[in-house]
Amino acid sequence: MLNPKLKLNPKLFDKDVEVKPTREGFGKGLLALGEMNPNVVALSADLAESTHAHLFAEKFPERFFEVGIGEQNMAAIGAGLGVTGKIAFISSYATFSPGKNWETIRTTIVYNQANVKIAGHHAGIMTGPDGATHQATEDIAITRCWPGMQVYVPCDAIESQKATIASANITTPVYLRYTRDKTPVMTTEETPFTAGKMQDFWITDNPQATIFATGYMLHYALVAAKELEEEGFPTLVVNVATIKPLDEEGIMKFTGHTKAVVTVEDHQVMGGMGSAIAECLAKTNPLPIEFIGLQDTFAESGTPQELVEKYGMGVASIKKAVKKVIKRKNT
Amino acid sequence: MPEELYEDKLKDLDKKADEARKLIIKTLLEAGSGHSAGPLDMADIFTAFYFHILNHDPKKPDWPDRDRLILSNGHICPVRYVVMAMAGYFPIEELKTLRKIDSRLQGHPHRTALPGLETTSGPLGEGLSQGIGIALAAKMDKKRYRTYVVTGDGELNEGNIWEAAMFAGKIKLNNLTAIVDRNNIQIDGFTEDVMPLEPLRAKWESFNWHVLEVDAHNIREFIDAIQEADAIYEKPTVILAHSIPGKGVEFMEKDFHWHGKPPNKDEAKLALQEIRTLGGKIKSEHQS
Numbered sequence: 001m002l003n004p005k006l007k008l009n010p011k012l013f014d015k016d017v018e019v020k021p022t023r024e025g026f027g028k029g030l031l032a033l034g035e036m037n038p039n040v041v042a043l044s045a046d047l048a049e050s051t052h053a054h055l056f057a058e059k060f061p062e063r064f065f066e067v068g069i070g071e072q073n074m075a076a077i078g079a080g081l082g083v084t085g086k087i088a089f090i091s092s093y094a095t096f097s098p099g100k101n102w103e104t105i106r107t108t109i110v111y112n113q114a115n116v117k118i119a120g121h122h123a124g125i126m127t128g129p130d131g132a133t134h135q136a137t138e139d140i141a142i143t144r145c146w147p148g149m150q151v152y153v154p155c156d157a158i159e160s161q162k163a164t165i166a167s168a169n170i171t172t173p174v175y176l177r178y179t180r181d182k183t184p185v186m187t188t189e190e191t192p193f194t195a196g197k198m199q200d201f202w203i204t205d206n207p208q209a210t211i212f213a214t215g216y217m218l219h220y221a222l223v224a225a226k227e228l229e230e231e232g233f234p235t236l237v238v239n240v241a242t243i244k245p246l247d248e249e250g251i252m253k254f255t256g257h258t259k260a261v262v263t264v265e266d267h268q269v270m271g272g273m274g275s276a277i278a279e280c281l282a283k284t285n286p287l288p289i290e291f292i293g294l295q296d297t298f299a300e301s302g303t304p305q306e307l308v309e310k311y312g313m314g315v316a317s318i319k320k321a322v323k324k325v326i327k328r329k330n331t
Numbered sequence: 332m333p334e335e336l337y338e339d340k341l342k343d344l345d346k347k348a349d350e351a352r353k354l355i356i357k358t359l360l361e362a363g364s365g366h367s368a369g370p371l372d373m374a375d376i377f378t379a380f381y382f383h384i385l386n387h388d389p390k391k392p393d394w395p396d397r398d399r400l401i402l403s404n405g406h407i408c409p410v411r412y413v414v415m416a417m418a419g420y421f422p423i424e425e426l427k428t429l430r431k432i433d434s435r436l437q438g439h440p441h442r443t444a445l446p447g448l449e450t451t452s453g454p455l456g457e458g459l460s461q462g463i464g465i466a467l468a469a470k471m472d473k474k475r476y477r478t479y480v481v482t483g484d485g486e487l488n489e490g491n492i493w494e495a496a497m498f499a500g501k502i503k504l505n506n507l508t509a510i511v512d513r514n515n516i517q518i519d520g521f522t523e524d525v526m527p528l529e530p531l532r533a534k535w536e537s538f539n540w541h542v543l544e545v546d547a548h549n550i551r552e553f554i555d556a557i558q559e560a561d562a563i564y565e566k567p568t569v570i571l572a573h574s575i576p577g578k579g580v581e582f583m584e585k586d587f588h589w590h591g592k593p594p595n596k597d598e599a600k601l602a603l604q605e606i607r608t609l610g611g612k613i614k615s616e617h618q619s
Contacts (some may be wrong), residue, residue: 043469065467070494076457077498083442083450085472086466104457104491112451208369264556 003203003221005208007190012219013226013326022216023121025093025160027052027176029118030089032161033168034060038059040168041081042089043067045074051121051255056145071101075109075116082114087145087168093127094120094136098143098175109173109319110146117167118143121155123177125294125311126216126304136177137294139293140214141271143175151243152195153265153273155218156185159241162193169195179302183216195242198250203235209329210254213264214240214273217292221264224318229321235295235322243273251280260329261289262321269293288328290321340383344550348378349606352428354413354584356602362409362429365438368576368589369483372514372547373443376481376572377414379550382492384475384557389419392446398476399448399465403458404483404512405439406591412436413446418440418609420447456489458482459509462593464506465500477561478507485517489525493538500539508560509540512547514576530558535569547574579606 002008011017033040034056041063048054048066057064078088090097098105098118105255109116120139127135144151152167152174154160156233160178167174173199186201187193201218202225218239225235225251238254240247255261261281263274269291278289299307308314332340351374357520359365381387385398402411421435428434435445439453442458450461462480468478486492499507510604511531519525528534535542539564545552553572561569576590580602583594594602 063471067494067498070491070498072456072491073494073498076460076491076495077464079457080461080466081468082464083461084465084466084468103454107451107454108457108461142574147590291517 001203003200006192006199007186007188008201008202009185010277012062012184012186012222018185020157020185020316021182022157022160023052023156023178023180025154025157026091026119026121026164026176027055028137029161029164030247031055031059033165034063037087037168040087040089041065042077042091043074045069045071045092046096047092047121051119053089053091071097072104075101075104078116079108079112082109082116082308086115088116089119089120090116093134094139094177095122095134096276098139098163099136102142110117110149113172115171115173118178119173119176119178121178122170122180124179124215125264125299125307127180127305128304129155131301132298135267135299137299138270138271139177140243140265140267140273141275144276148172149244151177152196152241153177153214154241155215155239156183156187158185158187158189158191159193163195163241166193166195170227177215179216184219186222187218193241196245196247197242198247198252198254199239199241200236201211201224201239202235204234204236207234207236209233209260209262209325210236210238210258211262211264211318211322212238212273212277214243215266216267217264220308220313220315221318224315224322226317228322233322233326241326243276247274248280248281248284252278252284255281255285255287259287260325261287262292262318262320262325263289264292264313267293269295290325292321318324341551343380344378346515347382348375348550349530349579351378351410351417352606353412353603354417355409356580356594356599356606358409358413358426358429358597360596361427362431362593364430365409365593366406366591367583368516368587369404369408369512369514371580371583372574372576372578373407373481373512374579375548375550376411376510376553379553380479381414381418383554383568389415390403392420396474396476399449399462399478400463401458401462401478402440403480404486405452405453407483407512408440410438415447421445435555455467455483455486456491459495460597461490462507463495465502466504468538469506479510480507481510481512482516484511484513484515484522484528485525487511487528487531496538503565504567505564506558507567509567510573511569511571513571514574516576516590518587518590520587531571539566541566541568542571545569545572547572548578581605587589
């Protein structure tokens with residue numbers, strides 16, 4: 001069942017569940033931060049409306065900088081602001097930032113310890129019709145490897161607003177991942193959010209496997225768990241909203257009983273959340289893992305739903321992986 | 332300042348630049364790796380900055396109202412470290428630690444390693460943008476400090492430089508001045524063979540910058556240019572500082588092979604003997 005302590009959206013499994021894009025949470029969170037803190041500034045590389053940074057831009061034009069299509073410039077200007085008392089939010093599609101400007105961010109923001117938050121939008125194959133060039137599927141891998149970087153992947157629009165605001169609580173750089181399309185709202189305003197903490201969204205007696213899911217894919221995992229429950233495969237589902245710092249205690253707690261893991265993300269299986277979980281378990285408590293995500297391939301144009309199915313990431317694929325890992329555990 | 336006193340000041344700055352050149356050679360020899368040509372050709376400009384132009388306090392590198400000097404072509408940091416030490420930011424002795432383990436003097440300047448560096452640089456093309464961010468903060472906070480960004484000329488190959496130039500031109504960022512070390516060399520050869528930059532003045536002007544050109548080894552000329560740049564209201568200014576790579580050491584001058592290597596013991600000895608005051612190659616004031 002859904003964990004009652006987390007005050008989740010009770011209509012989460014309804015056919016007409018409320019859907020909103022997580023980038024909306026970014027826009028609202030950034031605006032709220034702008035109201036709270038006069039040192040928050042924002043930069044755009046010609047994508048203000050798409051990223052919803054325009055809400056901040058309209059309210060605080062003197063604190064908003066449009067640099068046009070130049071992501072390296074945007075990052076390094078952000079760095080200059082971030083070492084001079086500002087909290088700079090730079091936003092673009094994740095393929096371009098941190099994609100195109102990866103080294104600029106590494107040198108001028110991460111190594112330089114500048115107070116800059118990097119908002120990577122249009123993450124995952126669920127970006128849809130734009131196709132693979134615009135679908136960021138390696139961004140978690142290329143950001144979590146930076147020393148000291150924090151990486152937040154909120155699961156819905158409400159959590160995304162909280163994560164955006166939370167990123168300003170630390171003075172070191174944060175990467176935040178947002179998606180384009182409307183996705184199910186799973187949490188409520190009352191759902192607690194703590195950066196660095198995993199939460200068990202679906203709980204059950206005697207779970208046989210644990211699904212760690214990140215981002216909007218959490219909804220697919222929850223649907224899978226609900227069906228698996230009825231099929232006699234009780235499964236725990238955990239929301240991994242922070243990839244780094246990884247909640248190692250949480251991993252231990254949520255795998256201690258099940259001893260079998262499936263990870264679910266809209267990202268390459270190499271280097272993303274699944275890999276992070278595997279790294280932790282390999283050190284502390286090796287156990288069988290199955291990885292749901294992109295299996296070393298680019299996707300293509302399509303609707304998010306079509307793509308998720310075609311690339312083996314949908315509910316059926318998740319359920320299959322759970323049954324497989326349980327079998328592996330028992331042999 | 333009365334003319335006589337100013338003349339004396341300029342002579343003193345020339346002397347200091349010579350001192351800086353000697354220290355650069357010694358520092359590079361001790362380090363065993365690093366770049367020679369750029370640091371030598373920027374010795375005059377850095378001396379002018381730290382001993383005349385900048386509003387700063389070596390004992391308070393975090394003073395909020397200080398002028399900011401950003402070194403974008405970070406590999407020439409030996410000249411910056413040397414002049415900062417001479418100015419009192421840290422002991423001259425510490426120059427011996429350049430590029431060694433546990434040192435504050437990293438091979439490419441790192442902001443958090445040594446107070447006073449302002450940015451981390453090394454990978455080319457990023458310093459102008461960082462300087463813009465710092466200058467923007469000054470505007471927002473209504474502060475009057477100036478921001479100066481030194482770049483290389485080979486560095487102007489990087490697209491990021493022109494992204495930054497476009498943006499500074501767009502917002503008419505008048506509290507920022509760029510200085511290009513126009514020494515005509517880069518690693519693979521002369522700039523005009525590797526990636527021709529000319530017409531360089533025209534490029535900057537077309538990006539809506541005010542352009543000044545000076546002899547990088549004439550401190551008076553350089554200070555005058557900075558004063559003009561500081562006074563320009565309508566646009567940012569770039570000073571193209573024409574320099575002789577390796578200036579001061581005859582066997583290094585104008586040879587691009589000296590871009591990226593330090594002198595060995597014999598070469599250093601010869602260089603130190605040779606370090607002349609500014610005379611000869613281009614019109615400069617001269618002490619013997």
